[in-house]
Amino acid sequence: MNIVDRADESYFQAWRAFGRCAAGGAVRESSGLLCVSSGLPVAFMNLAFVTRPLSAPEDQIASAMAFFDSRREPFIVRIREGLDRASEAACERLGMPYSDTVPGMASTSMSVPAPPAGLDIRLVDSGPALHDFRAVISAGYEIPMAMVEAFVTADLTRAPEVESYVGYADGQPAASSTLAFGGRVAGIHNVATAQEFRKRGFGEAMTWHGIERGAAYGCDMAALQSSEMGQPIYARMGFRVVSPYRTFHRPGV
CATH class of the missing domain: 3.40.630.30 (Gcn5-related N-acetyltransferase (GNAT))
Known part of the structure; x- marks a missing residue:
């Protein structure tokens, strides 16, 4: 697997664990669509990941909507930039417009400096x-x-x-x-x-x-998803953006 694919899988694997361990969480995965529910009424804590190009994007994104609706949870869809434009278009058609991009960053340098004094x-x-x-x-x-x-x-x-x-x-x-x-x-x-x-x-x-x-x-590699504020710090540490994740949301939900 290349760096991008490994960074993707690391992101998905972490959220599988988070959903599995959350008090009211649930994980559902099928045919390139990974839905992770936290059990909380907060959209950014409930994610539908497109992990590979979907064979029936509109039907599959609609099924994610039905899954989260059945749990009465707002949610967002995340798709790596350039992975599946058809799924992006399906989100738009289903009333989930693009909102922002989260930088997925990676580094292959595992050399670690000493922590600051007092920590x-x-x-x-x-x-x-x-x-x-x-x-x-x-x-x-x-x-x-x-x-x-x-x-x-x-x-x-x-x-x-x-x-x-x-x-x-x-x-x-x-x-x-x-x-x-x-x-x-x-x-x-x-x-x-x-x-x-x-x-x-x-x-x-x-x-x-x-x-x-x-x-x-x-x-032998580290990966993370950065906030806008954190990105310059991670860049200084040797991380680079390898997998920008485009976010689609449901307005008013």
């Missing part, structure tokens, strides 16, 4: 650590704690292909990251920093920690 990174392997991890996610992404608790469950910390980490500074939970590994790819997710600890390099350090742990599991 103590620990594995999430207990109730207290899970609470601290959730607190950072809630603060960093400005998501209600109840939603984080439903999505980031104890089951996720026990998933064999997933590890999560909390970085502590001044004795307080300050930053977070999650590693989802498979196919020799270290997928990095949930990188967040509480507002009072920003501008200290902690988010970058948490990303490097996930990469280092991935290398220990035999990964």
